[in-house]
Amino acid sequence: MANLKDAVVSGVIGAIIGFAISFLMNFFVVPFPTSVFMNSLNNGISGLISGFMGGFMGLLMYLRKEKA
16 A cells, blocks of 8 residues: 555646646636636636546555555
8 A cells, every 4th residue: 555655746746737737727728818707707616627637646656666
């Protein structure tokens, strides 16, 4: 069974991946907001996607380390 250090390292790497995805989405995909509501909505959508992808990648890395 993997230890806490492996879980934290995987989580940090997953968070970095989530940050990169969110940054790239906000920079290239999401248009510049015209209102505060659209800004909040765009940030919520990119946060949802990047949070899911970062958590998913972190979990996959943790499970891979646990198998080894």
